[in-house]
Every structure is written in C-alpha cells, then in structure tokens.
Amino acid sequence: MNNLLNIIAGLGSSFRSKMIRLGAGTRLFFLIIIYSADSFKRIGLTIREIYFTGVLSLVIIVVSAFFVGMVLGLQGYYTLEKYGSSEAIGVLVALALVRELGPVVTALLFAGRAGTAITAEIGLMKATEQLSAMEVMAVSPIARIIAPRFWAGMISMPILATIFSMVGILGGYFIAVLVIGVDEGAFWSQMQANVDFSNDIVDGAIKSIVFGFACTIIALFEGFDAPPTAEGVSRATTRTVVISSLAVLGLDFILTSFMFV
Amino acid sequence: MSHQNILGKQYVMEELISINNLSFGYGESTLHKNINMKFSRGKVSAIMGGSGCGKTTILKLIAGQLQPKSGEIVVDGQVVHDQGREGIYNIRRKMGMLFQHGALFTDLNVFDNVAFPMREHTNLPENMIKDLVLLKLNAVGLRGAQKKMPSELSGGMSRRVALARAIALDPDIIMYDEPFAGLDPISMAVICDLIRSLNDALGATSIIVTHDVAETFSFADYIYFLADGEVAAEGSPKQLLASKLPFVRQFIHSEKDGPVPFHVDAPAYGVDLQL
Numbered sequence: 303m304n305n306l307l308n309i310i311a312g313l314g315s316s317f318r319s320k321m322i323r324l325g326a327g328t329r330l331f332f333l334i335i336i337y338s339a340d341s342f343k344r345i346g347l348t349i350r351e352i353y354f355t356g357v358l359s360l361v362i363i364v365v366s367a368f369f370v371g372m373v374l375g376l377q378g379y380y381t382l383e384k385y386g387s388s389e390a391i392g393v394l395v396a397l398a399l400v401r402e403l404g405p406v407v408t409a410l411l412f413a414g415r416a417g418t419a420i421t422a423e424i425g426l427m428k429a430t431e432q433l434s435a436m437e438v439m440a441v442s443p444i445a446r447i448i449a450p451r452f453w454a455g456m457i458s459m460p461i462l463a464t465i466f467s468m469v470g471i472l473g474g475y476f477i478a479v480l481v482i483g484v485d486e487g488a489f490w491s492q493m494q495a496n497v498d499f500s501n502d503i504v505d506g507a508i509k510s511i512v513f514g515f516a517c518t519i520i521a522l523f524e525g526f527d528a529p530p531t532a533e534g535v536s537r538a539t540t541r542t543v544v545i546s547s548l549a550v551l552g553l554d555f556i557l558t559s560f561m562f563v
Numbered sequence: 564m565s566h567q568n569i570l571g572k573q574y575v576m577e578e579l580i581s582i583n584n585l586s587f588g589y590g591e592s593t594l595h596k597n598i599n600m601k602f603s604r605g606k607v608s609a610i611m612g613g614s615g616c617g618k619t620t621i622l623k624l625i626a627g628q629l630q631p632k633s634g635e636i637v638v639d640g641q642v643v644h645d646q647g648r649e650g651i652y653n654i655r656r657k658m659g660m661l662f663q664h665g666a667l668f669t670d671l672n673v674f675d676n677v678a679f680p681m682r683e684h685t686n687l688p689e690n691m692i693k694d695l696v697l698l699k700l701n702a703v704g705l706r707g708a709q710k711k712m713p714s715e716l717s718g719g720m721s722r723r724v725a726l727a728r729a730i731a732l733d734p735d736i737i738m739y740d741e742p743f744a745g746l747d748p749i750s751m752a753v754i755c756d757l758i759r760s761l762n763d764a765l766g767a768t769s770i771i772v773t774h775d776v777a778e779t780f781s782f783a784d785y786i787y788f789l790a791d792g793e794v795a796a797e798g799s800p801k802q803l804l805a806s807k808l809p810f811v812r813q814f815i816h817s818e819k820d821g822p823v824p825f826h827v828d829a830p831a832y833g834v835d836l837q838l
Contacts, residue, residue: 437626439655441684
C-alpha cells in the first residue's frame with residue numbers, strides 16, 4: 303500500500319514540477335512581449351541574432367533539403383511508376399515538402415543547430431554572471447538578450463522552412479527530371495495545378511511559425527532556467543533538443559488534423 | 564542625499580547605505596540574523612568572513628537582486644526592497660559592481676564592454692563615448708587592450724576591465740565581490756591601488772567583499788566580520804588588529820583551529836571506521 307502511495311506521490315510531484323516549469327515558461331513569454339518594445343529600440347540586436355540563428359543555419363538547411371528532395375524524388379518515382387503515373391512526381395514532392403517535411407524537418411534541424419546554441423549561450427552567460435551583471439547595471443536581460451533571440455527565431459524559422467521546401471523541390475527535380483528523365487513540363491504543370499496556395503502553402507507557413515515559436519521559447523527558457531554549472535548547462539542543452547523535437551512532432555499532428563481534414 | 568535639519572540648514576546624511584535588522588535566508592534556512600551595517604560616504608568598507616558565510620549575498624541584497632525576510636536596506640534614503648522595477652533600476656544606476664570573475668560580456672570586446680552602460684543609459688554621441696571609454700580604460704591601465712576580446716585577457720586584466728565598466732557612469736556606490744580571488748601578487752597590488760584611488764577620485768562609497776586579510780587591512784577604512792550569520796566584529800583595521808575576540812584573531816592570523824573548527828561536525832571517528 304505504501305509503495306503504491308509512493309508511486310502516486312512521485313507521479314504527482316513530477317507532474318507538479320512540470321506544471322511549474324510550464325508556468326515559468328509562459329511567464330517568460332509574457333515578459334518577452336512586455337520587454338519587446340525596449341528591445342526593438344535597438345533593432346540591430348535582433349538583426350544580429352537573425353544572422354546567428356537564421357543565416358548561419360542556411361548551410362545545414364539547404365544541404366538537408368536537397369537530399370530530402372532527392373530521396374522523395376526517388377521513392378516517389380518507384381511507387382508512382384507502378385501505377386503508371388510517374389508524371390505526378392512533381393505534385394508528390396511539392397506537397398510532401400510544403401505541407402509536412404519542410405516545416406517539420408526544418409524545425410528539427412533548427413532545434414538541433416540554433417536551439418542548442420541559444421540554450422548553451424544563455425546558460426553560460428548565466429553561469430558566468432553576465433546576466434547578473436546586466437541586472438546590476440539596470441539593463442533588463444529579457445530586453446537585451448532574450449527578446450532579440452525570440453524574435454530572431456520567430457522570423458528565421460518560416461523563412462528557413464520556405465527555403466527548405468524550395469531547395470527540396472529542386473532536389474526532387476534533379477532526380478526525377480534530370481537523372482530519371484520524367485517529363486519536365488508534366489513535373490512543373492502538375493505541381494502548379496495541384497498545389498493550392500491557401501490550403502497548402504499558407505498552412506505550411508502557419509506550421510513553421512508555430513514550430514518556430516515552440517523551438518525558440520523552449521531553447522530560451524531552458525537556457526534561462528539552467529542551473530549555473532557545467533552539468534546544468536549540458537542537461538539544459540539536451541532537454542532543448544528532446545523537448546523541442548517532441549513538441550514539433552506533437553504539434554504537427556494536432557495542426558495537421560485541423561488543417562488537412 | 565541632502566536633508567534639512569530643524570534649523571533649516573542643509574546637511575548630508577553620513578551613511579549612504581544602511582542595513583537595519585536584516586534577516587535573510589533561502590526557504591526555511593536562515594543565512595543572516597539581525598544584521599546591522601552602515602556604509603559611510605566616501606569610505607572604503609569591507610565585509611569579511613569565511614567562505615559561504617553570506618558576504619556576496621549582502622551585495623545582492625543591496626542591489627535589490629534578493630528580498631530580505633525582515634529588516635530593511637536603505638540606499639541614499641530609499642528602502643531598496645520597497646521599490647518597483649523602475650525604482651530598483653534607478654537605484655542601480657547609482658551603483659557599479661565588480662563581479663568575482665569580471666562577468667565581462669564575452670561577445671563584446673574590451674572597448675564595447677566598457678561602453679555598454681553608457682550606450683544603454685545615455686544618449687551621448689559615439690565620439691564622446693569613445694573619449695570616456697578611453698579615459699576609463701586609461702585609469703585602469705588598459706587603454707592598449709581596447710580591441711582585445713575577453714578571452715584574450717588574463718584574470719587580472721579581466722578584473723581591471725570589469726572595474727572600468729563598473730565606474731563607466733561615475734557611480735556613487737562601487738561594490739566589489741572578491742576582487743582579489745585568484746590573482747597574482749602584482750595584479751592584487753594593482754587592484755588594491757585602483758580600489759582606493761578610484762574611490763577617492765570619484766568621491767564614491769566602496770564596499771568590498773573579501774577574505775584576503777593583508778590586502779584589505781592595508782587600505783580599507785572600516786571592516787565588518789561576518790560569522791554564523793551575524794556581525795561578529797566591526798571597526799577600523801587598527802581596532803580589529805588589536806581585537807582580543809577569538810574569531811577575529813583566528814581569521815586575521817590564519818589559525819587553522821579556533822572558534823571556526825577545522826573539522827565539520829561528524830560522529831566519533833571510531834564510529835565511522837566501525838571499530
């Protein structure tokens with residue numbers, strides 16, 4: 303009986319601590335909104351962070367997108383060929399990328415590349431008392447450090463997802479048209495006819511904005527909340543990747559079930 | 564802060580900072596019990612005590628980063644923990660703080676680190692900021708290192724850059740958290756000299772948290788000793804050197820045993836060894 307009570311108490315305690323962290327994360331988000339006006343007075347800070355989180359993520363995004371597009375082209379061609387509709391490969395590649403793979407894979411890569419960098423940087427700034435120093439200088443770390451990174455993530459993520467989809471389509475084109483020899487006119491015209499702007503492209507963009515919000519706020523919160531030790535920063539960085547990835551996949555299912563039914 | 568006395572004459576309060584009946588602790592624990600301290604204008608005061616006795620916490624309480632459980636901290640006539648965010652930021656604008664490891668912003672070079680408070684709190688044109696930064700860096704002897712990044716500096720140089728940043732806006736109060744920790748003797752002497760000369764040149768009030776006896780006794784005006792969460796002794800260096808209090812004697816003369824025991828509380832040795 304005691305063991306059962308201990309298990310229930312343990313579960314309750316774990317749930318409670320997760321709710322406290324969720325509350326603290328929500329509070330951080332509202333603080334970011336409150337301090338954003340201060341932060342935008344120095345717009346250069348946000349532009350600098352767009353460079354670090356967005357521009358420096360371009361290489362991994364472009365290379366991954368090209369390979370994902372090529373794999374989609376190959377797999378799609380083998381399957382469609384069985385049904386004699388290999389010309390529809392353009393639609394398959396475009397819809398798969400714009401609706402799902404573009405936002406989801408970009409968000410996973412973004413969490414791994416930019417999210418971890420954000421968490422580690424803020425965690426180390428905390429461990430080396432840089433955030434405390436800022437506080438004592440009457441400068442809000444939320445306005446100076448956190449808000450610019452938040453808006454940089456929110457702006458970068460949809461742009462990166464769009465670039466991912468574009469490059470992925472080029473990867474599919476390279477394999478399907480240039481290597482396998484699918485008709486180029488059919489590839490593009492079927493894509494143009496069957497990819498809907500408001501249903502597919504806009505919904506994909508909404509997904510990437512939601513994922514950008516989730517990945518960025520998780521990375522910021524984990525860094526800001528990290529214990530100021532080497533171990534604390536290391537665990538926070540790991541948590542950023544794990545929680546962001548699970549959040550992206552979970553949110554993707556929820557958004558997809560609302561958008562494409 | 565100036566006040567009018569009953570005869571209508573202006574006078575200046577002697578204490579810039581006063582800590583009255585302060586108690587503080589984390590959660591249920593108590594770190595400070597009923598502490599009283601006064602920090603006089605223009606003086607260099609030191610808070611000394613063993614590691615973990617809550618010296619740095621006092622600085623954080625003065626800066627309004629922590630809330631006391633009871634008692635009050637008054638800075639320039641204002642109770643710190645009664646202030647809202649704007650009020651606390653206004654009090655902090657009068658302060659400069661040197662952190663134990665400098666806490667320089669690692670993404671900014673030396674020049675930009677010192678310019679940081681000026682750019683955040685003033686609308687000075689960039690050419691004037693440049694002149695002021697060079698003036699501050701010259702005061703700490705590091706004008707030649709203005710383009711270096713913090714990672715290229717030694718511990719002593721980092722501390723001096725952080726000092727230049729702390730005095731960037733000519734603060735009324737300068738707080739130093741363990742300014743001598745991990746420094747070689749030459750850097751230590753340089754920092755000692757800078758603390759005294761900058762305090763006198765700026766007419767500031769300095770508070771140093773440290774456990775380095777020789778350096779602190781050589782230039783501080785007034786010293787508080789903290790032990791067991793209370794002020795165990797206080798006075799000028801001369802008074803404390805003559806003190807017969809066992810704790811003060813043990814601390815000043817670096818005796819390994821005394822009121823502060825060498826051994827942490829433990830069961831009998833034989834019990835641990837299962838003899």
